[in-house]
Amino acid sequence: MSIFSKLQAGLSKTTRQLGAVFASFTGANDDFFDELEETLILADVGATLSSTIVEELRAIVLKNALKGVDEIKSALTDILTEKLGDNKAGLSINTKPSIILIIGVNGVGKTTTIGKLATRYTNQGKKVLLCAGDTFRAAAGEQLSIWAERSNADIVRREEGADPASVVFDAISAGKARGVDIIICDTAGRFHNKSNLMNELAKICRIINRELPDADREVLLVLDATTGQNGLMQAREFKDTADLTGIVLTKLDGTAKGGIVYAVANELSIPVKLIGVGEKAEDLIDFNPREFSEAVLA
Template sequence: MGFFEKIKNGLKKTRAAMANTLGGIFASFSGANEEFYEELEESMILADIGVETSCKAVEQLRTVVKERKLRTAEEIHDALKDILVDMLNVGDTSLKLGTRPSVVLVIGVNGVGKTTTIGKLAHRLSGEGKRVLLCAADTFRAAAADQLEIWAGRANVDIVRQHEGADPAAVVFDAISAAKARGSDVILCDTAGRLHNKANLMNELGKISRIIDRELPNADKEVLLVLDGTTGQNGLLQAKQFKEIAGVTAIALTKLDGTAKGGIVIAVADALQIPVKLIGVGEQMDDLMPFEPRAFVDALI
């Protein structure tokens, strides 16, 4: 299955929902009147593109239709797709992994698919010829390191772990030392999804970041926030909180194959101005895919 087909297939629930609303609006198109714009806005909100982002997109569409004197449903449909692609183009969508080693600090609440995302990303990077090292820095959740070790085995990559309850920053320090000794290209760090409160989480992530900055001062570092696509607007709220406390540089949206609200990808990118760099569209090892705005919008609409 090709790249576009895989995304298209993974977004079939969202596509079906959009076809029932957005498709109907364009199929019965009789002119770019107020009723058309209101129905368009409503259908986008239902796809979880979000109220603010949907309103902004429709306002931009009004302007483009007027300026370019667009008349046909096809012209207006294409103009809408261009607007949504622009909303997704908020930065480089490829992971910044130019140094050896580079670090990807993976954050997010429990249950979003963080460990699975790390395993699939390890598989992808390993397949590209990179030497990957996993770091089990989520020492608070029972069996978190065990789960990560299973994924390390599946992806055939190394892992550094300690006992449950160990200092996460100490595990990260060990992983960096191991990566230097073994010539690893990328360190993927799992982190705790929930501590006692936001201040504790912020302190823990801050401690880990300081260790990375001290031990690898010139390394490329991504702070990758994993969000569950099925949670819709709740995911956007999580993203806003993590942006405040963790300096997020990239977003991975998982479980998009299980939701009719895949439009959340557009809402997140537009609201946070942080690029979506990975999307999960299935349960197979190769179903975590690099994000391409144009291919995504083409598959969505």
């Protein structure tokens, strides 16, 4: 299965439901627009945004006297794409070293995403150093070590319970000394309590600012797309602590409905940069707003 077909398979429920709305299309009337709005809400787009999208579509259909299903679908694709904002694909990590900090609550797919990124960049001939900043669980460092081995990346790892910010400090020092291209930091998704987690993250951010003031940096918040609107709440909290540069939405191959991408991008004004469509090293896609919207309406 190609990576893109994994995404299409993951989105199939939403695609089918939207397809049904268009299949029963008898004219651009209230019934059609109401049904479309309901379907968008069911797909996790969120009530407010779904209503905005449908109102915009209604206006365009009226203004341009659109009648056919294909024209209306194409107008909807444009509106959906536009809601995803200006999305320059790819990460900006051009300095040597540059750093990627991966954050998010537990279980969303942080460590797996790091494994995928490490694989991508070592395959491009880049020297990658992983930083086991999740010292909360011993198993976390173990899991990252396995990814380091698989992807031919280096790793800086310390004992369980070590201060996460000091592991990041060590990784940055090692990265500079060894002349690596990219340092990718894992972090814990869980701590003794939530304020501890945010304090630790703030400390890590301060260390990065201090030790790599001029380096390119991506701070990526990983969200599990299957958790729907709950992901939005997580994003708001993390946004207050770290200067997020992008979102990684994982598990879009699963039972996710896809609409959450629009809710996240629109409400947080943070670009979705990558999507995860499986557990394997290659299951990572650079997010492309138009491609995604076309897949949703396929």
